Amino acid sequence: MKETLERILLVEDDHDIQTVAGIVLRSLGGFELDVCGSGAEALERAPNIDPDLILLDVMMPGMDGPTTLEALRKVPGFADKPVVFMTARAQPDEVSGYRELGVADVIVKPFDPAQLCAQVEAIWRRVSTRTSNEP
Amino acid sequence: MPENLFSSALAGRIQVALASTVVALSAIVWLGGLAATGTDLSFGAFADGALIDLLKAATSWTAAWVALGCVFAALILVVSASSTQDNKEAALIAVSMAGAAVLDALAAVALARQGLATASPAGPAIAIWTLSRTYLAAALMLGGMWISRARTTRFLTRALGSIGAVAAAAGIAALVGAPLPPMSAYGAIAPHPWDLLALVLFAMAGLVVLPHLVRVRRTALGRALMLSTVPHVLSQIDAAFGGSPAFEGHSMVSHLLRLIAYGGIAGALALNLLSRVRSVSITHREFETTRRELSRQTEELVRVDRERILEEAKRRRAERRLLMLERAVERMSIGVVITEPDGTLLYVNPAGASMHGYSTSDLIGTRYQLLAPDGEPAGASTATPPTGRPWVREQMSRTRDGATFPARLVSDNVRDDAGNLLASVTCCEDISERRRVEQMKQDFISTVSHELRTPLTSIVAALGLIAQPALREDPERLHELTTVAHRNSHRLLQLVNDLLDLQRLSVGRMSLESMPVAIEPLLDETATGMRAVAHEHDVRIEAQCPQGLRAIADRRRLVQVLLNLISNAIKFSPPGAAVELSARGADERVILTVRDQGPGIPQAFQDQIFERFTQADASTARPTGGSGLGLAIARQLVEAMAGTVEFETEEGRGTAFHVNLPAGSPDG
Numbered sequence: 001m002k003e004t005l006e007r008i009l010l011v012e013d014d015h016d017i018q019t020v021a022g023i024v025l026r027s028l029g030g031f032e033l034d035v036c037g038s039g040a041e042a043l044e045r046a047p048n049i050d051p052d053l054i055l056l057d058v059m060m061p062g063m064d065g066p067t068t069l070e071a072l073r074k075v076p077g078f079a080d081k082p083v084v085f086m087t088a089r090a091q092p093d094e095v096s097g098y099r100e101l102g103v104a105d106v107i108v109k110p111f112d113p114a115q116l117c118a119q120v121e122a123i124w125r126r127v128s129t130r131t132s133n134e135p
Numbered sequence: 136m137p138e139n140l141f142s143s144a145l146a147g148r149i150q151v152a153l154a155s156t157v158v159a160l161s162a163i164v165w166l167g168g169l170a171a172t173g174t175d176l177s178f179g180a181f182a183d184g185a186l187i188d189l190l191k192a193a194t195s196w197t198a199a200w201v202a203l204g205c206v207f208a209a210l211i212l213v214v215s216a217s218s219t220q221d222n223k224e225a226a227l228i229a230v231s232m233a234g235a236a237v238l239d240a241l242a243a244v245a246l247a248r249q250g251l252a253t254a255s256p257a258g259p260a261i262a263i264w265t266l267s268r269t270y271l272a273a274a275l276m277l278g279g280m281w282i283s284r285a286r287t288t289r290f291l292t293r294a295l296g297s298i299g300a301v302a303a304a305a306g307i308a309a310l311v312g313a314p315l316p317p318m319s320a321y322g323a324i325a326p327h328p329w330d331l332l333a334l335v336l337f338a339m340a341g342l343v344v345l346p347h348l349v350r351v352r353r354t355a356l357g358r359a360l361m362l363s364t365v366p367h368v369l370s371q372i373d374a375a376f377g378g379s380p381a382f383e384g385h386s387m388v389s390h391l392l393r394l395i396a397y398g399g400i401a402g403a404l405a406l407n408l409l410s411r412v413r414s415v416s417i418t419h420r421e422f423e424t425t426r427r428e429l430s431r432q433t434e435e436l437v438r439v440d441r442e443r444i445l446e447e448a449k450r451r452r453a454e455r456r457l458l459m460l461e462r463a464v465e466r467m468s469i470g471v472v473i474t475e476p477d478g479t480l481l482y483v484n485p486a487g488a489s490m491h492g493y494s495t496s497d498l499i500g501t502r503y504q505l506l507a508p509d510g511e512p513a514g515a516s517t518a519t520p521p522t523g524r525p526w527v528r529e530q531m532s533r534t535r536d537g538a539t540f541p542a543r544l545v546s547d548n549v550r551d552d553a554g555n556l557l558a559s560v561t562c563c564e565d566i567s568e569r570r571r572v573e574q575m576k577q578d579f580i581s582t583v584s585h586e587l588r589t590p591l592t593s594i595v596a597a598l599g600l601i602a603q604p605a606l607r608e609d610p611e612r613l614h615e616l617t618t619v620a621h622r623n624s625h626r627l628l629q630l631v632n633d634l635l636d637l638q639r640l641s642v643g644r645m646s647l648e649s650m651p652v653a654i655e656p657l658l659d660e661t662a663t664g665m666r667a668v669a670h671e672h673d674v675r676i677e678a679q680c681p682q683g684l685r686a687i688a689d690r691r692r693l694v695q696v697l698l699n700l701i702s703n704a705i706k707f708s709p710p711g712a713a714v715e716l717s718a719r720g721a722d723e724r725v726i727l728t729v730r731d732q733g734p735g736i737p738q739a740f741q742d743q744i745f746e747r748f749t750q751a752d753a754s755t756a757r758p759t760g761g762s763g764l765g766l767a768i769a770r771q772l773v774e775a776m777a778g779t780v781e782f783e784t785e786e787g788r789g790t791a792f793h794v795n796l797p798a799g800s801p802d803g
């Protein structure tokens with residue numbers, strides 16, 4: 001796994017959140033960002049994009065976050081791809097339920113734009129460290 | 136004062152006192168009479184042969200005064216007899232004796248006067264004597280006949296009393312008014328028919344009537360009366376056939392026999408009186424003893440009865456209470472299960488049996504474990520804490536078909552005085568519905584949280600970015616972020632308004648106007664207002680409505696309903712499609728229709744279409760954006776305006792929502 005986080009795939013159905021998250025990650029974080037408006041689109045484009053990390057909205061029309069995650073895991077090369085849920089469903093039991101699905105972390109909406117990039121990089125470092133320590 | 140004077144001890148004492156008075160008075164009058172007639176009562180008189188004369192006079196006087204004593208005894212017995220039916224015979228005899236004694240006394244006085252003066256008794260004395268004897272004999276016979284037949288005393292008492300009174304009056308008149316003629320009856324055989332009459336009557340009384348009385352009544356007085364006829368008969372034979380001057384020979388014998396007869400009857404009367412006094416006294420003592428015993432027993436009975444009544448009332452209260460509790464347990468929706476210490480089911484109420492899929496008779500006698508899923512605790516009987524406090528827990532219960540449901544159980548033990556476990560009582564409540572409601576509540580909170588946080592995310596992020604120094608020099612980016620913040624602020628405001636509307640509608644606190652609303656301008660106005668939004672989605676809005684159509688509604692809220700429906704139709708319409716808005720009148724109703732050409736509502740989703748947050752529901756996948764409150768608010772608003780909202784849909788061909796409202800009067 002790469003040491004630095006470069007390319008992120010954002011899967012988010014809300015156009016305004018796409019906009020603000022895009023500005024944060026591209027302009028403030030300097031990441032390469034690809035945006036998909038639905039789970040189905042993400043499944044279609046993800047193999048070509050080959051992101052380092054996926055930010056996946058939980059509640060979306062059609063395929064929701066957990067369903068998209070399950071489908072992504074079956075895509076070659078995505079079985080261990082770090083996926084971070086972004087959700088406005090922030091009840092404690094819901095968050096812990098998402099974690100049990102095998103995501104790298106959960107970012108609760110609304111997020112602080114000044115902190116989002118730092119949050120994503122911290123998750124990336126934790127995941128990459130854990131992966132490199134595995135035998 | 137007792138009700139019956141002679142049934143009391145006082146009456147007994149009065150009778151004894153009266154009898155004593157009679158005896159004493161008789162003695163005093165007798166001796167006084169002797170002295171008044173000049174009889175020498177000295178010892179010398181006895182010594183010089185006057186004793187014989189004294190005996191002569193004394194004999195006649197004794198007879199007379201014994202008869203007088205009988206008068207007093209008769210009075211006492213008359214009074215006594217009035218108190219009891221049992222002493223009628225004594226009363227009758229006493230009345231007869233009274234009359235006879237008066238006559239005898241008068242005859243004796245006449246004889247004494249004549250005997251002492253001339254030793255030759257004459258007419259009046261003899262006549263009075265004869266009347267006395269006849270009257271007494273008649274009284275004995277008639278009285279005996281009456282007593283033996285037990286008839287009333289009133290008539291005979293009056294008859295005999297009248298006869299005696301007439302005879303006494305005649306005697307007194309004869310004694311006082313005329314000089315005493317010489318006595319000529321003695322020395323002749325049967326000188327007067329009336330002497331024979333008295334004889335015959337005495338004989339009949341002694342031989343026929345009084346023996347019958349003795350057989351019937353068997354009293355001492357009856358026997359005395361019967362025996363008294365013997366000397367009476369002898370006296371009468373002597374008087375009729377003996378024939379001698381007064382106080383001489385046969386006359387003396389006659390007087391003695393008369394004395395014996397009177398004495399016998401008087402003694403019998405005295406015995407009768409004493410017997411009655413004693414009887415009354417004994418009866419009184421027995422009565423008092425019995426009364427006290429009865430009083431004691433009555434008090435005891437009252438006490439026992441009071442205790443019985445109290446016990447009965449207590450028992451009835453307990454029975455009523457038990458009945459009420461039993462009825463309550465039978466009717467309550469919470470299951471009640473009572474088990475023996477070994478887990479055997481003693482009782483299950485209908486609710487307890489029903490929630491497990493059984494009838495009560497199916498379960499009684501089975502084991503508690505039947506109702507508990509495998510691996511669950513066996514039941515209260517083995518698991519109730521020793522502290523004695525009720526054991527409350529939630530666990531799964533098992534139904535007859537093997538399904539399980541969540542139940543809230545409260546168990547407690549019933550122990551005897553020694554602390555031994557008798558039974559365990561468990562209240563069982565099916566909390567499936569409660570958990571479902573809790574889950575719905577949780578989902579609602581989660582959905583509201585999500586719906587609020589989503590626009591907030593854009594607002595917070597946009598404003599945060601605007602504050603970043605790196606973006607301050609990029610006006611285009613700043614404008615874009617400001618637009619995002621502004622748009623999501625409106626979105627947030629709309630959501631808050633929708634939530635408040637729903638809350639007001641659900642508690643009935645939304646006030647709506649009810650007045651005729653012209654439909655055509657309303658549809659035009661609404662269509663115009665939504666055309667900009669429709670244009671963004673590449674959708675057309677087509678409105679058509681007949682003129683003059685009016686509905687009874689709240690205009691502002693009806694516009695809100697149509698906006699929600701049109702907004703919903705636009706969101707589901709494919710690009711290039713049209714949303715049709717129309718209205719028509721039918722049967723005093725106005726029907727407004729919003730029709731789209733969208734994908735239609737899936738069959739599985741149709742039952743939930745008007746539920747709050749239906750788009751989100753428990754799933755995280757929403758088909759489109761929106762809060763999911765629009766249709767819920769639309770239906771509640773229309774129903775508050777006495778209307779209905781229905782829909783028809785066909786998958787792949789679109790959906791039409793029909794708002795049905797009461798019609799108003801058409802334009803003039």
